[in-house]
Amino acid sequence: MAIKYYKLLDILQRKELSKGDFSKMTGFSSATVAKLSNHKPVNMEIIDRVCKIFQCQPGDILEYVSDDDNNS
Secondary structure, X not given: OOEEOHHHHHHHHHOOOOHHHHHHHHOOOHHHHHHHHOOOOOOHHXXXXXXXXXXXXXXXXXXXXXXXXXXX
């Protein structure tokens, strides 16, 4: 998968939020938080909720990384 959530993980680190804190804040299950942490696909409703909570745009929490870049 070419969508990466490095930016979201960076936001959490800068805000000193643990994954548990993030889960409580968003209402996400630990499985959903694990998907985000491991750059796995998530429903757009998840992205929408994160953007509402952090008052940001999707590009502020995720980025597209070409699969070709991952293999080099």
